[in-house]
Amino acid sequence: MIFQDFIKLSSLYHRIYAITDIDEDIWFFEEHVSNGVHLKYLLSGKTIGKRFPDSAKLYCSLQGNEEISIFIEDIFTSKQGRGIETWIMNRFIEFVRAIKGMVKIQKIHGEFLPDGEAGARKFFTRFGFEIKENKSGRKQIFAKPEWLKVVPVKGIEELEMKKIAEDWIYLKKIQKF
Numbered sequence: 657m658i659f660q661d662f663i664k665l666s667s668l669y670h671r672i673y674a675i676t677d678i679d680e681d682i683w684f685f686e687e688h689v690s691n692g693v694h695l696k697y698l699l700s701g702k703t704i705g706k707r708f709p710d711s712a713k714l715y716c717s718l719q720g721n722e723e724i725s726i727f728i729e730d731i732f733t734s735k736q737g738r739g740i741e742t743w744i745m746n747r748f749i750e751f752v753r754a755i756k757g758m759v760k761i762q763k764i765h766g767e768f769l770p771d772g773e774a775g776a777r778k779f780f781t782r783f784g785f786e787i788k789e790n791k792s793g794r795k796q797i798f799a800k801p802e803w804l805k806v807v808p809v810k811g812i813e814e815l816e817m818k819k820i821a822e823d824w825i826y827l828k829k830i831q832k833f
Contacts, residue, residue: 669754673701673747674820677738678811681710687747694719697726699747703735710735714744724759726752728766728797742809745783749804756801764804767796782807 673685685701700713712733718724733740752761764785768776773795777787784803790796 669751672817674815674817675743676813676815677735677740679735679738681706681735682815683710683712683740685712685744685747687751689718697748697751699744699751712740712744714748716748720762722760723762725762726764728764739809739812741779742782742807743812745779746806746809749783749806752801752804761801763798763800765796765798767794 669687669689671687673683673687675683675685677683681703682705683701683703685699687699688697690696690698695718697716697718698713700711700715702709702711710733712735713730714728714732715730717727717729719727731741731744733744752764755761767790773787776795776797780797781787783799784805785797785799786803788796788798
């Protein structure tokens with residue numbers, strides 16, 4: 657399948673996730689591909705039931721024609737060290753694996769700030785990325801799709817949407833919302 661065909665199918669890629677983290681906070685995430693000027697992948701979410709919700713996201717651009725490269729533009733969570741970023745990267749790797757049969761992915765790459773090199777190196781190498789220096793001397797992560805691996809994450813539980821809906825309906829009946 658050529659990239660133009662994938663662009664047409666990309667609007668069909670839309671997922672919703674509900675998870676709990678190690679602190680038992682509930683998160684809702686939305687994962688989708690959008691077709692603006694460039695094709696973009698976004699996985700973003702936030703906690704619910706808090707006055708000041710935590711948030712997290714992974715944002716990538718997909719570029720190319722016959723072969724595409726995926727550039728990780730940003731990965732962020734306001735709640736660090738709780739497994740959220742690992743869960744996000746695992747979902748991203750599953751997305752890459754899902755589209756790998758539709759399009760030829762040349763590479764996945766991204767740059768990071770010099771002051772975050774040690775943390776980025778430790779984080780990304782667990783998933784199969786290498787750290788390289790680009791032409792301008794900045795450090796970047798680099799991987800071929802077949803190098804990527806899902807990393808076990810502790811303290812994160814994905815909730816079934818069907819169960820959430822059933823619980824809500826039950827509560828609605830007994831509490832007469």
